[in-house]
Amino acid sequence: MRFNDRVAVVAGGGGMGLNISNDLISAGARVSLADLKPEPDGLRGEAGSFRYYRGDLTDETFVRALINKTAGEFGGIDYLVNTAGVLWFDRDTSFSNMDLGVWDQVFNINLKSFVLTSRYAIPQMQKRGGGAMVHFASIDALRAERKPQDAYATSKAAVIRLSKSIAIQFAADHIRSNTILPGPVLSPMQDRWRDKPDLQAAVAEAIPLGRLGTTQDQANACLFLLSDEASFITGSELIVDGGLTAQ
Numbered sequence: 001m002r003f004n005d006r007v008a009v010v011a012g013g014g015g016m017g018l019n020i021s022n023d024l025i026s027a028g029a030r031v032s033l034a035d036l037k038p039e040p041d042g043l044r045g046e047a048g049s050f051r052y053y054r055g056d057l058t059d060e061t062f063v064r065a066l067i068n069k070t071a072g073e074f075g076g077i078d079y080l081v082n083t084a085g086v087l088w089f090d091r092d093t094s095f096s097n098m099d100l101g102v103w104d105q106v107f108n109i110n111l112k113s114f115v116l117t118s119r120y121a122i123p124q125m126q127k128r129g130g131g132a133m134v135h136f137a138s139i140d141a142l143r144a145e146r147k148p149q150d151a152y153a154t155s156k157a158a159v160i161r162l163s164k165s166i167a168i169q170f171a172a173d174h175i176r177s178n179t180i181l182p183g184p185v186l187s188p189m190q191d192r193w194r195d196k197p198d199l200q201a202a203v204a205e206a207i208p209l210g211r212l213g214t215t216q217d218q219a220n221a222c223l224f225l226l227s228d229e230a231s232f233i234t235g236s237e238l239i240v241d242g243g244l245t246a247q
């Protein structure tokens with residue numbers, strides 16, 4: 001899969017966003033990566049092949065500037081990848097008694113950031129005659145648990161549904177929109193597993209393919225869905241979880 005002369009905006013520069021950005025740059029794309037945090041050490045590419053924007057993806061002014069500067073500097077936008085998200089284990093619990101301020105914050109980050117990036121990227125893709133988007137939801141969108149993170153899970157379910165709506169509303173513009181549903185992945189989001197091999201082994205044991213997911217597993221799926229090889233796939237979900245939800 002080659003992405004020469006294509007331009008991507010990657011929203012969220014944590015474990016997956018960084019891996020996806022580096023893979024897109026290696027495959028010939030120019031990439032704008034955006035996150036609240038300072039630029040990650042591992043972002044690599046030839047001079048002029050990437051830009052890093054530090055800011056809040058729930059802030060419409062920041063998102064508008066991110067999209068406009070990317071289009072201005074790189075000549076347009078072909079791809080959007082939404083990876084920004086938060087999973088606040090301690091504060092995001094049951095809808096029945098959790099702090100509703102936390103509920104709103106989770107929805108702002110996990111869903112509204114996706115609304116904003118898509119809203120501003122779509123006109124740029126229309127100018128190019130098409131484009132592709134990948135949004136990261138979670139297998140948590142598909143099934144409930146005794147110990148819930150209700151804001152996280154339901155915001156991720158909403159991501160799936162909004163992606164379908166984008167796919168249908170903009171199919172005539174040749175803009176594709178798909179969702180990836182990762183299972184457990186070793187990344188900064190799952191810092192609780194870091195340096196805890198026993199805990200990692202216990203999670204891996206529950207996964208039919210016998211291991212935790214990697215950010216590379218997710219990046220591979222993402223680049224496929226963005227690529228021309230996936231040109232007939234839109235409004236769809238790809239579960240990348242080692243078989244966890246199939247069992």
Ligand SMILES: NC(=O)c1ccc[n+]([C@@H]2O[C@H](COP(=O)([O-])OP(=O)(O)OC[C@H]3O[C@@H](n4cnc5c(N)ncnc54)[C@H](O)[C@@H]3O)[C@@H](O)[C@H]2O)c1
Nearest residue numbers: 014015016035036056057084085136138184185187188189
């Ligand atoms: N890691 C997993 O096990 C897992 C499983 C299922 C789904 N996911 C989803 O995949 C996506 C990527 O996950 P990851 O593992 O790379 O997580 P991560 O925590 O490494 O990265 C998420 C990034 O989002 C950024 N972010 C949060 N709020 C922001 C804001 N308001 N503005 C800008 N940036 C903001 C964070 O700074 C962080 O760098 C997330 O949406 C996550 O919910 C992850």
